[in-house]
Amino acid sequence: MTENFKPKITLFHCINAFDEAAELSLTDMDNCEMQTVKMACSSMVKDVFLLKAFEAGADGVVVLVCPESQCRYVEGNIRAKKRVAWVQNLLDEIGLDRRRLALGNMAAGDKAAAAQIINDVLKNLAELGPNPAV
């Protein structure tokens, strides 16, 4: 791991899973720099946006969505899951490593669940180091 490496995380989240208070509690984490992208529904996570986050310098990307079968728009989180899996394969193919990207299901406002998902990615990043494409 690179010394003094403070990972940059881009967090995509659906506004139904995640309110302002939950967002504030996470953007305050002092072991990473966090940028958030709010979406009306997680189905708006397109593959190109996830890749662009890496192009913009993110070391890791986290997508937070509602629990399966609890999407307000029925299948938004399933679409998000499939797109994240697609981009994880692309990341492996280009040598960035799929572990830089994760999707987590969380009940609305469940800060602990959100923090857990982010911490899992931070653990991966501690091993992987900074984004090698920056």
Next chain:
Amino acid sequence: MIVGEQKPISEIKEIIAPYKKILILGCGTCVKTCFAGGEDEVAVLASALRLACKKDGKEIEIEEFTVERQCEDEFIREGAPAISRNEGVLSLACGAGVQALARRFVKIPILPGVNTTFIGVLEKQGVFTEECSGCGDCMLAIFGGICPFTRCAKKLLNGPCGGSQNGKCEVNPETDCAWQLIIERLKILGQMDNLRAYVPPKNWQTGLSGGPRKLVREDHII
């Protein structure tokens, strides 16, 4: 429509390796519908390649553009300025689109980014199936609208092989037996008599085995 899929990134990286300025040119018709080469796929591939090249320490400029149809000169023209300011073009069109570009821009390498696969239909969102082999002598009228040349693994023209099980082909149990489908459809249409007539061996000269084909419509030529 023409169905194809994007080549693996590792292969695309090799294809574009000699170039420092490359245009990824999409096509907004068939390959867009099958998620291989429309505007969205151009953007994703461009982004993935930029990341891959940066990671490998390779300098490359990637421009993105999509025309409505790459197999027609009229539409290709819109891409001319972008094509001429790049060292090479990675086309995400079908093989016809790639060749139409190569014909028009003789001095610029035109490289394929898609494996053109078949003529097919969208069976349901995200699933495409092969339906026609472009044989040049369509006989769908007698087969109830289901093509045995394309959809029967043995290309049988005079009834099933007898090996199908539960409506699935014995060659590939994932595929419906074309002859089962033909018979079911002919029953619905009340046209089972179609099967009494002997269908002679296919004259493949109207297909690709007669060499590349050309269609001329004299009434449209000035």
